[in-house]
Amino acid sequence: MRPTLLSLLALGLIHTASAQQTRWFKGNTHTHSLWSDGNDFPEMITDWYKQHGYDFLAISDHNILQAKEVWMSEPAIEKRRRILGKTTMEKYRARFGDEWVTTREKDGVTEVRLKKLEEYRPKFEVPGKFLLVQAEEISAGFGKIPIHLNAVNLKEEIKPVKDLSSIQEVMRANLQMVNEQSKRLGVPMLSHINHPNFRWALSAEDLAAVLEENFWEIYNGHPTINYPGDASRMGHEKIWDVANTLRIAEFKAPPLYGVGTDDSHRYHGEENGPGRGWVMVRAASLDPAEIIKAMKAGDFYASSGVTLDDVSFKDGELRIRIHKEPGVTYTTQIRGTLQGYDPTTRPAPPVADDLHPPRLLYSDDIGKTLATIEGEEVVWKPSGKELYFRAVITSSKPYANPSFEGQKEMAWTQPMGWKK
Numbered sequence: 424m425r426p427t428l429l430s431l432l433a434l435g436l437i438h439t440a441s442a443q444q445t446r447w448f449k450g451n452t453h454t455h456s457l458w459s460d461g462n463d464f465p466e467m468i469t470d471w472y473k474q475h476g477y478d479f480l481a482i483s484d485h486n487i488l489q490a491k492e493v494w495m496s497e498p499a500i501e502k503r504r505r506i507l508g509k510t511t512m513e514k515y516r517a518r519f520g521d522e523w524v525t526t527r528e529k530d531g532v533t534e535v536r537l538k539k540l541e542e543y544r545p546k547f548e549v550p551g552k553f554l555l556v557q558a559e560e561i562s563a564g565f566g567k568i569p570i571h572l573n574a575v576n577l578k579e580e581i582k583p584v585k586d587l588s589s590i591q592e593v594m595r596a597n598l599q600m601v602n603e604q605s606k607r608l609g610v611p612m613l614s615h616i617n618h619p620n621f622r623w624a625l626s627a628e629d630l631a632a633v634l635e636e637n638f639w640e641i642y643n644g645h646p647t648i649n650y651p652g653d654a655s656r657m658g659h660e661k662i663w664d665v666a667n668t669l670r671i672a673e674f675k676a677p678p679l680y681g682v683g684t685d686d687s688h689r690y691h692g693e694e695n696g697p698g699r700g701w702v703m704v705r706a707a708s709l710d711p712a713e714i715i716k717a718m719k720a721g722d723f724y725a726s727s728g729v730t731l732d733d734v735s736f737k738d739g740e741l742r743i744r745i746h747k748e749p750g751v752t753y754t755t756q757i758r759g760t761l762q763g764y765d766p767t768t769r770p771a772p773p774v775a776d777d778l779h780p781p782r783l784l785y786s787d788d789i790g791k792t793l794a795t796i797e798g799e800e801v802v803w804k805p806s807g808k809e810l811y812f813r814a815v816i817t818s819s820k821p822y823a824n825p826s827f828e829g830q831k832e833m834a835w836t837q838p839m840g841w842k843k
Contacts, residue, residue: 445722448704448714450479452558452575453617453643453684454697457495458537459484459560462503463690464515466523466543471690471697473553478709481558482540483573488559488580489540497533505693554709560617561597565590568624568778571617572636573684574601576711578608590625591633598635611715615639615682619662620649623777627662627785631669634676637719639663641681641835642727644699646826648686655771656782660758660815664790668760671810671841678811678838680718683725694824700727721837728832729753729816736839743801743814743836752819755801757794759812759840764788811841 455461456468465482472480482489500511509517512535516524525536544555556576563570563583570593574581581604584596598614605612615638619625630639641659642650652658657665667678683700690696703724706717717723724731730746745753764786771782793812794803805812814836822830 444707445705445717448478448706448709449701450477450481450704450714451685451697451701452481452556452613452615452682453483453560453573453640454480454687455484455560456482456489456537457500457503458482458487458489458493461688461690462500462505462693463511464537465489465540466519466538466546467515468687468690468697469543469547469555470518473547475698477701478552479554479556479714481556481573481575483558483560483575485560485562486580486583488557488577489537490557490580491539493537494527494529494534495537496529497535500535504691505689506691508691511691551709554711554714556711556714561601563593563597565593566778567622569622570594570597570624571621572597572601573615573617575613575615576610576715577601577604577612578610579604590629594625594629594633595635598633602635611712613638613715613718617684618643618645618648618686620652620656620659621645621647623649623656623774623779626779626782627657627665628669628783630662630666630679631674634670634674637677637680638682639666639679640684640686641725642683642700642833643686644684644727644826645686645688645695648826650827655774655777657784661785661790663813664758664760665785667811667838667841668764668789672760672764675843677843678841680721680723680837681725681835682718682723683727683835696824699824699826700725702726703731721839724834724836726832726834727830728820728822729818729834731816731834731836734814734836739804741801741803741805741812741814741839743816745799745801745816745834747799748818748820752797753799754817755796756792756815756817757796757803757812758790758815759793759805759838760789760791760810761793761806761808762810763808764810805840809840811838813838 456465558575601614670676687697705722706713732744765788767786768783816834818832820832
């Protein structure tokens with residue numbers, strides 16, 4: 424049978440563009456402003472990301488696009504700031520000037536108009552250097568269970584669908600709306616499932632079964648996302664491996680690709696600030712269509728601090744070149760599931776506050792460590808028995824503002840070696 428384009432990409436046998444035609448672009452696809460539950464103006468947030476070396480940013484406020492008239496009172500703005508010092512308004516005026524700030528008096532209270540994306544975009548965008556992409560965090564739910572997904576390069580606001588027959592049906596319905604909009608408008612869009620362990624919302628089985636989605640957050644910088652899991656519920660690493668094993672072995676579907684994000688809400692020095700997680704995308708140009716094209720081809724990695732100079736899988740060999748920081752060491756784990764794996768599951772210990780059916784724990788055959796390699800140069804040859812494999816790079820450098828105990832700076836490649 425003639426191999427498909429998708430299978431050749433998965434095997435690393437072809438590339439979407441040559442190395443001479445591409446470069447790495449750093450971006451964040453999940454962050455919040457005063458337009459929803461963040462605590463700073465989108466211009467201030469954008470300015471931070473641009474000044475800190477990001478190439479693109481998608482501010483993804485809950486269930487809204489920055490495309491309508493919205494006013495907010497100064498007391499409400501200042502109430503969200505959780506540290507002392509200059510007020511949010513003082514910093515906003517100092518950075519952009521009084522002439523930029525639009526205010527009005529209503530019932531004896533000063534209100535500020537939040538600038539639309541189309542208004543502040545010209546202040547920041549530079550072709551080939553910095554890009555703003557419109558996005559929305561579609562925040563749905565099933566009963567008390569939050570079901571959130573980000574839609575990137577969205578053109579029309581999407582009202583979330585909630586409380587259908589199951590968690591998975593809610594996920595599908597909202598993803599289908601993103602896919603429908605993309606197809607109807609002829610505009611490439613990308614969605615990703617957010618923080619499955621936030622309030623222990625989504626299981627690995629949920630992520631595996633909803634084939635409308637191909638992306639999820641392997642790392643989210645919010646301190647409440649429960650990345651490590653607990654005794655009864657899998658952490659993000661195991662969730663990814665279980666979901667990908669089920670997808671490839673049972674659903675005969677492509678694996679999930681993992682993104683890194685901030686999910687930042689606080690910008691005045693509090694925890695949950697910006698700069699915690701990001702994606703590095705190898706694309707032909709800094710254009711939404713090219714960024715999305717590269718990500719859909721799996722030509723990107725997620726990071727919470729580790730930089731990769733190169734990652735490739737070709738001629739049957741995985742190669743990673745890590746950008747070394749002075750005094751920092753690196754350990755790379757190759758994780759994956761082999762053909763003929765042990766599919767045994769067992770019930771997880773019960774949790775009193777869990778709103779889900781009893782969770783399952785999976786055998787150690789799923790997502791097992793296939794190799795451990797020290798140093799900045801990684802060369803590894805798979806046996807050919809892998810359903811898939813992926814690399815997790817952990818540095819010796821402690822995370823400056825950890826979201827979980829013992830956190831170190833890390834990077835995650837996408838799953839490779841799978842066959843359609």
